[in-house]
Amino acid sequence: MLRSIARLQRPVLKACRVSVRGYQVARLDSSLKTKYDSLTDYASYRNNIFTHRLPESTASQSPPLVALHSRLNLPSSYTLSTLSQALNLNKFDDGLANNFGLNTLGKNLLSYYVAEHLLVKYPRLPMPIHNGAVDSLMGVETLYEIGKSWGIDVDQSSKLEKYLSQESEFLKYGKLRFVSEESKNDVKEPGVYELSEDEVSSLKRNNSFVAKEIEAYASAVRSIIGGLYTHAGEEATKAFIEDHILSRKLPLEQMFQFSQPTRELIRLCDKLNFTEPVEIRLIAETGRLSAHPIYVAGAFCGVEKLGEGVGSSLSEAKTRSVVNALMSYYLYSPISADGTDVKLPSDKNYKFEGIIGIGDVAI
C-alpha cells in the first residue's frame, strides 16, 4: 500500500523523495521507560521499569521448577531463579524479571551452532534449502515441540482460582507464564480461540499465524539455552544444543522442490567444468508392451553415472534420474581423512577439512 501511494505522489512532489521502509528498524520499547544521557551513548541506556529477580530460596520451593531442572540434566551452577526467569514472558505481572534478554542470547547461540552444523555438514545446500533446514531445526514450531517434550506446563489459572483451589503460590514459578492476569479471567468458549492483537497483525503481515502459546514455548526454550550460557559457559551450551536440537532427524531429502531439474543439472555441470556431454540413458525396462511398463533411466556425464531414476514413462524416469543426480550433489556431506565426521570451527584442535560450497546454480 505504501508503495502505491509513493507512486501516486511522485509526479506532484518532484523534489522530495518518498522513502519506503523495507527493513526492520530497531526501536526502543517505550514500556521499559528507557532513559539515556545521549542517543548514541549506548552505555548510558537504563531501563526504569521496576523488576526484581526471584530469590533462590523461593525458586527452590517450586517442585515443577526443580523437576524441570533435573529433567533437563542442567548443571548445579544453573540457578533455579534463572530457570524460572526463562519461563517468564510477562513484563508487568509481579514485577519479576522476564526472559527478553535470555531469549535474545539463546536465539543467537542457537542460530550460530545450527548454521555452523549445517554449513559444515552440508556445504552444498542451496540457500532456500539451507534456510528451510535452519527453520526445521530451530523454527518456532520445532522449539514449541521441544518445549512440550520437556514437560513445561502453562500457568493458566488466575489468582482467584489459585486461592480457591489452595494451590501453592510457588507452583507458578515452574510454569510458563505468558498469559496476562486480565486475560486469565476472560471467559473461554471451548473450541473458540480469540486472536490477540499481535496475532492479527502477524496474520496481516505475512499471512501466517503463529499462536501466542507456540511463540511462548519457543521463547522459553531459547531462554533456557541462553541461561545455560550465562551459568555454565559455551562448552556446556554447545553440548546441550547438540544433544537436544542437532540430534533431531532432519528430513532434508523431502525438502527439495525442483522446477526445472534438467536445465539445473546442465548448468551445474557447466559450473563444475565437466567437459563431457550430459546424457540421459535408458538402463533397463520391463518392455513397452508390458501391462505396467517400468523404465530405469540414468543421468550420465561421460562414463560417470550421476543419478538414476525409475518411472512408469520415459519422461518420468528421466526427470527422476535428473532430480536424483541433483540431490546427490546437494546432499554431499564431507568426511575427514580418517573416515570420521569433519570437525566444526567451534571444536578443539579445529583444522579445516571438507569443502566450501561453490554457491547456488542460476538458471
Place this chain on the structure above:
Amino acid sequence: MPVKAIAKSSIARNGVGAYVVPCHKISVQYCNWGGSSTGLRELLKNGQLDNIASKKKGIFFDIFKRTGHPKLTFHYNNDKAQEVEVANLNAKEIEQKIQEYSQRSGAPLFKHNHKVLSINDSIRGIWSPMHTPKSHRHQI
C-alpha cells in the same frame, strides 16, 4: 529460484543425544478417611513416596486429598494423561504401579514382535529386479 524448499519440521529422537523422561508429572490423589486408600496412606506416612520422588528427580509429584477412591494420574509429554486406579492396593503394589507407569512414553502400548518401525531409510535401498546384474537376473 531453481530450487524451492518445502517446510518440514525435524523429527525428535528422544535418547539420541539427550534423553528426557516422557512422564513429567504424577498426580497422587488420596482420601483421608476411606478404607480403599489405606495402602496409599501408608506409602505417604512411612516416607516411601519421598524415597521414590527423590530417586525420580525429573518427575513432579503433585499430592492432594480428595474424597473417593485413590487415583494416580500420569502426565506425559505428548499431552496424554493416564489415570490408574489404586483402590485397595497395598503400598508395595502402588509403588510397582508408579514404577511401571512412570517409565512409559504415554503412547498406546504396541506389540513390537513382528513389525519393523523405523524413521530411517534402509541402507541398501528398496530391492528392484532391474538392478540385479545381468548375469544373475531371473529368466523366464
Place this chain on the structure above:
Amino acid sequence: MLRNFIRRSSTSASIPFEPVPINRYNQVRSQFNFKPKKTQGLIHNPASAIHRPSIKTPRAFLPESDPRRKLNTGPVFTKEQLQDYPIITAYKPQNERDYSVTPEIARKIIELRNEDPKTWTVTKLSKEFGLSIQKVNVFTGILDEHLKTKEVSELTDRQKKRINEKKKRVELWLRNEF
C-alpha cells in the same frame, strides 16, 4: 574401529565381486533350497537398488579432497558398456554448444512468421535458417500460441481432470516422491 578396518580393506582391489550369495539354491525353480554357503571375508555385494542420494554421492560429484574418491565403490562404466544403454536425450557440454543465432536472425524469423504463418511453417523456417525445430519454436512462440488457442473452457471435465492429475504426478517427480 570396524569402520576403519572395512575402509582400509575396501581400498584394496582384491575384494571379490559377489552380486548374489553363492549357494546351491535353484533360482529358476526354487528347488533344492539349501542354506547359502557364506564366503569368508569381505565381498563386494552391491545393493540391487537405486542409491538414496543422501547415502551415496556419485564419484563425479566428490570433491578432490574427499577420501572416498580413492575407494573402489561400485562398478565403473566403460564406453563399450555404455553402448548397451540407449540415449534418451543428450545435452552438449558448454564448449560445444551453438550460440551462432544472432538477434537479426531471430527477428527475421519472427517477422516472416507474423507475415504469413501458413506459408512459413516451423519446419520450413527451420530448413530455411538451418536451425532445429525447437529453437524456431522458441522464437516464434508457437508453444505459447498452442496453449492460448486451447481455452480451458473448451476442455471437457474428463480432460481437465486428466490434466490436473498429470500435473500432480509431475509435482511428485520433482520432489522425488512416489
